[in-house]
Amino acid sequence: MMMRNTLSALALALLFLLPGNLQAQEMDILLRPQAHIEGAYVTLGDLFSGLPVEQEDIAVAHAPQPGQQAVLDYRWLAGIAQRYKVAWRPRTTADQTIVIRDSQTIGMDEISDAIHGALSENGIPAPFAVDMGGETFRIELPVNAPVQLEITGININRRTGRFIADVTTGRGTAQQRTYRMSGRYFPLEQVPVLVDSVQRGDIVRPDQVEMRDVRSDRLQANVLRDPADVIGKEVRRSVNPGEPLLNRDFTAPILVKRGAIVTIRLETPNMSLTARGKALENGSAGDVIRVVNLQSNKTIQVEVTAENDVRAIPAMSQ
Structure with a gap:
């Protein structure tokens, strides 16, 4: 009886000892909840900390596109850990790593400026404004890619003001990409606007008026074009700053x-x-x-x- 009790105690001790050793090893390897990467591949070192040096640079997946992210869940991570003999296992089904691909961004302002230059080079007389139709598009480039932006082709309809432009980044490199974008250009006209809000009955002072470029398609036929038609006049209705001014909104005091x-x-x-x-x-x-x-x-x-x-x-x- 004493021998049987002794064997049972040893078996119980071994049962707790083995998982304890495995858990102690796993405590050395920690999952990174978030990984910012620059290259085209995700490595073991991006996912886990505490790895041996020889394992850190092993590529295990393609990275997301520049500026994008991917979520790697516990199943995928467990499979990678098993495949590459990493002493880690998920604790819960919530374990995950969010992989974010860092990037360089070219926004619509830069794209519009480049298209504006191309329109000028093709004979569109200044001043004019480029309208991309409220587009929020942006170009995300790898962090190691040259930040080059060129208009490699442009089609212009001078009757309607519409254009189609080929916007190319990284020309002559492995990262070369071309995007086709469309929009319109509008001639600008200088008209007086108010820089302060005015109320009905106010008399407009000289320091409240400045000349500003406004798209010609937004100007009504009775818009005022001379500051002298505004300064010293009485306001007939409240007028907001920056609005084109109409003759009917002012009268001599x-x-x-x-x-x-x-x-x-x-x-x-x-x-x-x-x-x-x-x-x-x-x-x-x-x-x-x-x-x-x-x-x-x-x-x-x-x-x-x-x-x-x-x-x-x-x-x-x-």
Whole structure:
């Protein structure tokens, strides 16, 4: 009986001892939850830490495309570990590694600039804007690839402004790729815009106006093109900064309001007289309105020159 108990104890000890040794070995090899790589292959060293030096550079899979990522789950990782005799095994079904391929990015701004240059070289007169239709496309290149961008071909419809361009990267190298892209170009026109928000009734100051290039297809027929048509004018409705300005949105400010007491000035080469009057109409600078001379009680016509200030016009007086 004592011998049987002893053998059972030894068997139980061995049962715990063997997994313990295996677990101790596995503790030296750790799974990397995320791996950033630059090359075209995923290596054992990208997936596991604590490997012998001779195993780290063993390629085990193709890398994702530049700028892309791939998720390697516990089954795939367990198979790789078994195949290459890596002392690791998944603890749970949630074990995974996210492999991210690093890249160099060429965005739409750079692509549009290159196409703009090609259009200019093909005789499209400046200034003009290139519209890629809200495209969010971008080119992802390997980190070791030359960042070269060329327009290797372009078709232009000058009647509609449409074009088709061949955009080539890495020309003359193993990483050469060509992308066909389409869009439109639009002539630009300089028009005055506001740099500040204005509200109805505001008078526009010179420092609130600047000239800016705007696509001609976005300009209405009654758009203002001269800053002088905006500065000093009264705003008829709220206008946002950067908007093309329309003639109907502005008016000359009222300098004389109906019923206001005004100073009437009569100036000739030989004399200068002033009198007080009462306005019968509203008037802006340069408007001819009627006022009553409060001294003679006569109605005369005058020209508005400033706020509550008018100039008598003898030939038009009644």
